[in-house]
Amino acid sequence: MTLAMPKSGEPPPVRPIADAPSRADRAFRRITTGAGLSVLALLIVIGFFLIFRSVPAFQVSGFGFFGTIRFDPATGVMGVLGLLYGTVVVAVIAVVVAVPLSILAALFITEYASGRMRGLLTGLVDLLAAIPSLLYGLWAFSFLGPYLTPVAEWMTGNLGWFPLFATEPDAVLFNSMFVAGLVVSLMVIPITTSVIREVFVQTPLGEKEAALALGSTRWGMVKTVVLPFGRGGIIGGAMLGLGRALGETIAVSLLLPQVPEITTHFLEFGGATISGFIANNAGATGIFLNGLMAAGLVLFVFTLATNFTASMIISRSRSGAGVDA
Template identity: 80%
Template sequence: MTVSSSASVPAPPDRLVLADLPSRADRLFRRVTSGAGLSVLALLIVIGFFLVYRSVPAFEASGFGFFTTIQFDPASGHFGVLGLLYGTVVVALIAVAVAVPFSVLAALFISDYASPRVRGFLTGLVDLLAAIPSLLYGLWGFSFLRPYITPLSQWLTGNLGWFPLFETKPGAVLFNSMFVAGLVVSLMVIPITTSVIREVFTQTPPGEKEAALALGSTRWGMVRTVVLPFGRGGIVGGSMLGLGRALGETIAVSLLLPQVPELTTHLLEFGGATISGFVANNAGQSGPALSGLMAAGLVLFAFTLATNFTASVIISRSRSGAGVDA
């Protein structure tokens, strides 16, 4: 029995083409989110133009010396932001240097070591601490924590005084220093930094972690080779977010620092000022003095934007997960 060669072979079914057509809800959500993003951008531009406009008289009076002068005396019309910017950066760096190691360790414990019940409690506690107003931190640091930090300053200068940052003058007063302010600000930075880093650590692919443990790795070995490389971008992002908060902190530094602009390496001694704290303490000025304060605020505004932009570049080049497969 022969099979006719003319027998027709059934044609394959037509391939179904899926078209990505967003629904009305999707289109509405996209418009709302786009509008919110553009509104934030427009608000930043408006704030920037306002600060520039109000700062023009101060820049005209001081010229480029505004950026190289340490003294800032609104009453006499001498405007210089160098001392204020130095104190702002020093306090923020102290806060971040203290906060980041504690934040990374706390995030690792919550994500990889704590039991589910403890993990839920600590997650809520950290988020709650991040929502506490900075005024409460500042008052607590000023009234309670400051007397306990002073003995620490005495120990540092007595045992590590050979290091320039811990060196003090004979008979120097060791409270209301940039070191004290930095430690108090670090308490505000730790919760928000921990929250961001923990969120990234919890997104580590479970398969990668289980594979590391199945190959005989210890818990710490798994964390070191899988979790930390995956969360590298989150660590950078959380650290820069904490740095941004430390740079703009106002209430705590206005209470803990005498707001005297200066350039000094004696971080344990009485003295120091930040831009935000100085502006807060002199907010009642008018005329040229107000223009000088606006110019100082413009410098802080630009510095914070530059910091956040740098953080975004670093994060984009160090995505969480890069290096896990290496």
Template identity: 85%
Template sequence: MTVTTPAPGASPPEPLAIADVPSRADRAFRRVTTGAGLSVLGLLVVIGFFLVYRSVPAFQISGFGFFSTIQFDAASGQLGVLGLIYGTIVVALIAVAFAVPLSILAALFISDYASGRMRGFLTGLVDLLAAIPSLLYGLWGFSFLRPYITPLSEWMTSNLGWFPLFETKPGAVLFNSMFVAGLVVSLMVIPITTSVIREVFTQTPAGEKEAALALGSTRWGMVAAVVLPFGRGGIVGGSMLGLGRALGETIAVSLLLPQVPAVTSHLLEFGGATISGFIANNAGMSGIGLNGLMAAGLVLFVFTLATNFTASVIISRSRSGVGVDA
């Protein structure tokens, strides 16, 4: 092989410019994906404007009192979303409090402890559970799980009643409570959260995991020092995605809660309502009642968007989210 060298005093050759010329298929694919993304964004904008337009009469009647009034009674013209917001947040937080720790442990087992064959089976099982309709979860929780949770509520109020959240009134009914609804919703959140967190855990650099083991670390030490810090963004993202699912859940909460707006610290007692469940149970309203439901839907719409946007920001700033567009 002959190697040519530039003559003394001659300028070095200019680097070869590489032009990126996309093919016709690449250009078509880019147009399709761009159009799909803009269509989703446009659909969200249209939904937002529609909800704002239909909510104006309710805000004109109630003003800022719409956000500070607990009861929602269209017959008397008393429209308020505070009780619905409270129930929505409480049920979602209960669901996430139970789902996230279990999801993290399940994701760690699948990614770092299970054998290859079992890993494939569990991955498919988790994805299959995430695809089950929420109606089936709601019916299962209403007919099967609720009788088993009620004794747990009785034990908690008897032994942990000194804590305000577990305190109940004498003779209170302990089924169809926000606690029961939160547990059922958590079962719907676990598959989605586990799938997201597992996917991030499996992307942990193998070299860093092997280095930790080579330095004498145990399996748990490697997980604590490498996997968990790397997957922090995935944990946050999966948790926020599960929170968004819990905030918007409709069928299960409409079956498990009486949909009576209230602000109470007695989470084990009968009662409670969420925005989505209340809208589903009162979808036949007309007039100002329908406008009030649209306003409540607008609140849930904004709340869910804010939750997802916050999750995107947190993930993009984490190590596992580096290079991922927010």
């Protein structure tokens, strides 16, 4: 068999390439598509269930449900504003504390630690993420809380001129949103560290070596190459940690009195979150249960909106676009 040679001056013949997926490829695609659609269907079912069970509460409270601080169905007053406020405050405190520590931990693991230490620290971080939140809550309630009280006293004594650290005279500085936020940050750190570390590892080696070859120090290389590349991972880890903090239940139910209120005195005794309030009143019935369902619906929508916003921000970043592609 001889191949036909192209005539002089003519381009070589183009062989068509057929990209026909195999049977295994088609089966794998159907499985992954079904898994993705199942997750979407599950979210839709949960959303409709919460809406259906929340209707009686909205019929009683109307739009005032979103602007009322108190939550007391016995008196006909139900509102989610105080619970939502406490949820956001605790989550923000947790993220503000956890994200800088997570970035530093991820940088040390990927850029400074030796090979053996890197594997050990990676395993320890993953192990911290597997500890149940109940253990964090019990440990904080019985051991860590008393040690944080002097810290709160020092902050209100030396930084009380700032409204966020001011307290009333003779205020109780235990079981506060500040303590709850610090404890939740301990549960957020492993998750954010793992996400940020995975993105830092993907930094192009050529760009790092080029920065060092041009005379940059290790910190200069990290500042000009690693951190800009990992911006999407940092945002993604922070938002994932925020979602974890917003939904934390057991620890905050043990550490907070679950009394809805709006206050700037974060160091004082008091506060409540949606998930913790629901957990403490899990045996409710009637309109009280409908009100809890409505509060859960608000948390559900708020968490979805947070994650959706994070995905939009990540997709516009360099590292996020690379991962999505």
